[in-house]
Amino acid sequence: MSLDDQPPGGPSAGADDAPVPAGAASSRAPLRRLRLRVLRYNPREPQVPARFETYELDEADNMTLFLALEEVRDRLDASLAYDFVCRAGICGSCAMLVNGRPRLACRTLTGGLPAEITLAPLPVFELVQDLSVDTGKWMRALGERLHAWLHAQHVEPDLDAIEERMDPDVAEKLYELDRCIECGCCVAACGTAQMRVDFVGGVGLNKIARFHLDPRDTRTDADYYELIGDDDGVFGCLGLMACHDLCPKELPLRTQIAFLRRRMVRAGLSGK
Amino acid sequence: MKVVHTDVLVIGGGLAGLRVAIGARRRGLDATVLSLVPPKRSHSAAAQGGMQASLGNVFKGRGDDENAHFEDTVRGSDWGADQRVVRMFVHTAPKAVRELAAWGVPWSRVRAGDRQVVINGQPVTLAEHAAAHGLISQRDFGGTRHWRTCYVSDGTGHAMLYAVGDQAIAAAVPVHERKEALQLIHDGTRCHGAIVRDLKTGELCAYVARATVVATGGAGRLYQVTTNAMICEGGGIALALDTGVAPVGNMEAVQFHPTGIFPAGILVTEGCRGDGGLLRDARGHRFMPDYEPEKKELASRDVVSRRMEQHIRAGHGVQSRFGTHLWLDITLLGRAHIEKNLREVKEICESFLGIDAAQQWIPVRPAQHYTMGGIRTDHTGHSVGLRGLFAAGEAACWDLHGFNRLGGNSVAETVVAGMLVGEYVADWCERSAAWADVPMRLVRDALAAETAALAEACNRGTGESARQLRLELQQTMTAHVGIFRDGTHLEQAVETLESLARRSRTICLGRTAPGPNPELVDAYRVPRMIRLALAVAHGALARTESRGAHFREDHPQRDDARWLKRTLATWPDAWSNRPHLAYETLDVNAMELPPGWRGYGARNHLDHPDAAARAAEVARLRERHADDPAARQDALMPFADLLPPRLRGPNHRVEAEEETPVVAR
Numbered sequence A: 001m002s003l004d005d006q007p008p009g010g011p012s013a014g015a016d017d018a019p020v021p022a023g024a025a026s027s028r029a030p031l032r033r034l035r036l037r038v039l040r041y042n043p044r045e046p047q048v049p050a051r052f053e054t055y056e057l058d059e060a061d062n063m064t065l066f067l068a069l070e071e072v073r074d075r076l077d078a079s080l081a082y083d084f085v086c087r088a089g090i091c092g093s094c095a096m097l098v099n100g101r102p103r104l105a106c107r108t109l110t111g112g113l114p115a116e117i118t119l120a121p122l123p124v125f126e127l128v129q130d131l132s133v134d135t136g137k138w139m140r141a142l143g144e145r146l147h148a149w150l151h152a153q154h155v156e157p158d159l160d161a162i163e164e165r166m167d168p169d170v171a172e173k174l175y176e177l178d179r180c181i182e183c184g185c186c187v188a189a190c191g192t193a194q195m196r197v198d199f200v201g202g203v204g205l206n207k208i209a210r211f212h213l214d215p216r217d218t219r220t221d222a223d224y225y226e227l228i229g230d231d232d233g234v235f236g237c238l239g240l241m242a243c244h245d246l247c248p249k250e251l252p253l254r255t256q257i258a259f260l261r262r263r264m265v266r267a268g269l270s271g272k
Numbered sequence B: 001m002k003v004v005h006t007d008v009l010v011i012g013g014g015l016a017g018l019r020v021a022i023g024a025r026r027r028g029l030d031a032t033v034l035s036l037v038p039p040k041r042s043h044s045a046a047a048q049g050g051m052q053a054s055l056g057n058v059f060k061g062r063g064d065d066e067n068a069h070f071e072d073t074v075r076g077s078d079w080g081a082d083q084r085v086v087r088m089f090v091h092t093a094p095k096a097v098r099e100l101a102a103w104g105v106p107w108s109r110v111r112a113g114d115r116q117v118v119i120n121g122q123p124v125t126l127a128e129h130a131a132a133h134g135l136i137s138q139r140d141f142g143g144t145r146h147w148r149t150c151y152v153s154d155g156t157g158h159a160m161l162y163a164v165g166d167q168a169i170a171a172a173v174p175v176h177e178r179k180e181a182l183q184l185i186h187d188g189t190r191c192h193g194a195i196v197r198d199l200k201t202g203e204l205c206a207y208v209a210r211a212t213v214v215a216t217g218g219a220g221r222l223y224q225v226t227t228n229a230m231i232c233e234g235g236g237i238a239l240a241l242d243t244g245v246a247p248v249g250n251m252e253a254v255q256f257h258p259t260g261i262f263p264a265g266i267l268v269t270e271g272c273r274g275d276g277g278l279l280r281d282a283r284g285h286r287f288m289p290d291y292e293p294e295k296k297e298l299a300s301r302d303v304v305s306r307r308m309e310q311h312i313r314a315g316h317g318v319q320s321r322f323g324t325h326l327w328l329d330i331t332l333l334g335r336a337h338i339e340k341n342l343r344e345v346k347e348i349c350e351s352f353l354g355i356d357a358a359q360q361w362i363p364v365r366p367a368q369h370y371t372m373g374g375i376r377t378d379h380t381g382h383s384v385g386l387r388g389l390f391a392a393g394e395a396a397c398w399d400l401h402g403f404n405r406l407g408g409n410s411v412a413e414t415v416v417a418g419m420l421v422g423e424y425v426a427d428w429c430e431r432s433a434a435w436a437d438v439p440m441r442l443v444r445d446a447l448a449a450e451t452a453a454l455a456e457a458c459n460r461g462t463g464e465s466a467r468q469l470r471l472e473l474q475q476t477m478t479a480h481v482g483i484f485r486d487g488t489h490l491e492q493a494v495e496t497l498e499s500l501a502r503r504s505r506t507i508c509l510g511r512t513a514p515g516p517n518p519e520l521v522d523a524y525r526v527p528r529m530i531r532l533a534l535a536v537a538h539g540a541l542a543r544t545e546s547r548g549a550h551f552r553e554d555h556p557q558r559d560d561a562r563w564l565k566r567t568l569a570t571w572p573d574a575w576s577n578r579p580h581l582a583y584e585t586l587d588v589n590a591m592e593l594p595p596g597w598r599g600y601g602a603r604n605h606l607d608h609p610d611a612a613a614r615a616a617e618v619a620r621l622r623e624r625h626a627d628d629p630a631a632r633q634d635a636l637m638p639f640a641d642l643l644p645p646r647l648r649g650p651n652h653r654v655e656a657e658e659e660t661p662v663v664a665r
């Protein structure tokens, strides 16, 4: 039975039998011969200069860049370095420049790209090799610098007692900001981050906004001003919003940065 | 020789490892964490659905308590679990959720008043109690009597891992990222740390520790289609197996999740069915009620996965160019619900299938999901074969899950085991001898052995390709050691795996570049994966019964008379191509819940000779202590003394609180 033969129309709720809705699982775009141009360099082999290597392979249905690169490693070049962990857009490991734009490679379908695809490692972060960069080290340093953890009143809460209440709407809003996966796309896209090594980027500002919103956190605006009230923080931001546009989790970075800027201007003024 | 000294070496930076390290740190010990990847990228981040703890805040969770959670877990395990460990776990789980709330997890909260949900395909209105407003909410998951799964929208694991990861930063726990433990340093009785490879520079060094904790997660990548991350290759479990003395338990107990998206195997959460989603076949027919009239889509995972495969075998699967699948239908939940509570699912469908899950059905088929087996430990997480070696989380066979774990019990296990094992490790360090005893010769020899092994792989001119061997390994496991098993196919699997083991001794590399060298990484990981796979296949072949996720078509009955025991595999001879199997008998007379029917799945088992007598004894004790729960527990199966004193207190619940008479002041 071909899926395309199914009658269109949605199933009715609760029905034990329902017509199969139209639309098969796989895309029906024509498949192409792909050319992957990959920027390669191993800092531990400085005698071999950075270069582009091109790999050709056949596109498949629903092929992601993860599947394409795995095929390169399986069939064409087992030495190519890259980082995939979850391969499901959850862990933030696989950000790279895809035709110049920072993206999660595992979540990028080749079908949406031209047949020639250029891949390069994210800028700003330390290069490990080829497409692999050390975002983890950068993010840990950021967390340490921004004290990016919940500063609760009780570090050792009474674990037998009923938990403290939280407004369900607040919990939802918090999760909205908590969804950052530290992938680094916002940092790689940010003009300020490319110029200032210590700039905290969209990811850093979002973290502060997240704890600022959390009713359990005891810090005040003055405390946050200490952390981000300078040119490495919210005042270094040029507001062009490349971070907002490129965040694969679609975090509301625009509103959060604008909000923090207002709060920090006020905190700065009242501090004087 | 580069040597790093620490009190507690934690191998693994997922939820379990980080929580152990924080615990040890709070007890004043130095703890160092190793991780293949930045810790927040560990596979724990992928848990979507939630964490079980009997808070009983929501309307459908009312009446829940530790007893119900205990029984559900033991039944889910098909009586394979260690019941004392289950008791310790269910008692500590509510504390773990509350601790995480205090550490920053934005748990989804109860909203008082009416709300619309879908139960059994029908819209239903539930009235949430005003007294519960703002408390942590629970959702429905398979195999549970009450709604018990606490969640953060559908990013539970992510939110938990970030909160725990942030607390590890706050506690200044050093995490050495991109480091891989290759070998445990030990003398046959005592573990002293590990030989570790730096995945950035390729350098080897020794970490010497008083206690070593393996928290390296599961081994899903032994299979071709798995929901697990690329790094879930079981390397940590293999560390124990390679000592020759530390046994790994129940490796044949492998869970398959009903809803991996087809064909990639990426998981869509059980929350889809918990929230009311249905499974349908090629005709659009909802088939689960035909097989499981009671629990339908929400029977335990092993049962649902088998029923799906059975239905496909009966010719009702959907044919596609990649093979056969079934449908998961969540369209009936409505777009608003999906976009709020199942957003991750919606994103996955868009990004990997190019479909809109609010309008289209999702192609699914069972995929490998969870490793119930692991490093066999006692209730404190201490290896039963090697002193100073501990294990926690998915890498351990602590034995909370027996032959099948319930959804939501795994992330709960990681933090609960983390809380407990962190304390026990600290206790052990305080009791055990200090540094001076570490024989440096042992450390040097281990380092030299590992250096030689890697050099040999690099210098071999011709030989096998590691990636090819891995592919054959994964195909063999999926074809012959999967959801349905039988003697003939298992024998075939063992034969193929043994030949892979032989071939893996001649793996060679195309390039021997310094640094990360992904080829070299494959070259040393694949032989370990093959040994682990042999432990799975041999265990499965020897176990001539069906229990939980282990299903033998040629032995479809659960056989308590012969198989109420745990498989222990060791690998005493490094040059042999097979593990040694031994068994640990479970004592029916010590069980609080003697073996019986699970309440779902086939009603088809052979009783243990002592089961009836123990059941009568349990009934008698229950009656005698009907009015005194504490005395009853002590009579049936005492466990409180096993817990760290700080974690023994009773868990308060809002319901009980309401009933407590208000004392006038």
Ligand SMILES: Cc1cc2nc3c(=O)[nH]c(=O)nc-3n(C[C@H](O)[C@H](O)[C@H](O)COP(=O)(O)OP(=O)(O)OC[C@H]3O[C@@H](n4cnc5c(N)ncnc54)[C@H](O)[C@@H]3O)c2cc1C
Residues within 6 Å of the ligand: B011, B012, B013, B014, B015, B016, B017, B034, B035, B036, B037, B038, B039, B042, B043, B044, B045, B046, B047, B048, B049, B050, B051, B052, B156, B157, B179, B180, B181, B182, B215, B216, B217, B218, B227, B228, B229, B231, B235, B236, B267, B269, B369, B370, B392, B393, B394, B395, B407, B408, B409, B410, B411, B412, B414
């Ligand atoms: C897609 C998916 C969804 C899930 N959803 C749920 C759910 O909703 N509820 C639930 O309860 N459970 C769920 N689970 C199961 C649960 O997420 C895992 O069992 C659990 O998170 C494992 O945690 P862990 O800390 O034991 O290991 P992991 O989180 O896997 O961490 C392992 C760590 O070990 C490190 N490591 C591994 N090997 C080495 C080595 N040789 N040297 C150094 N470091 C090493 C890794 O880098 C990593 O940091 C899900 C699992 C999957 C696959």
Ligand code: SF4
Residues within 6 Å of the ligand: A179, A180, A181, A182, A183, A184, A185, A186, A187, A202, A203, A206, A246, A247, A248, A249, A250, A251
């Ligand atoms: S804010 Fe967005 S782009 Fe930046 S690290 Fe987080 S998820 Fe990635």
Ligand code: SF4
Residues within 6 Å of the ligand: A186, A189, A190, A191, A192, A193, A201, A202, A236, A237, A238, A239, A240, A241, A242, A243, A244, A257
């Ligand atoms: S808006 Fe600010 S943080 Fe975002 S990319 Fe621009 S400068 Fe960077």
Ligand code: FES
Residues within 6 Å of the ligand: A083, A084, A085, A086, A087, A088, A089, A090, A091, A092, A093, A094, A095, A104, A105, A106, A107
């Ligand atoms: S591999 Fe995890 S986000 Fe791409």
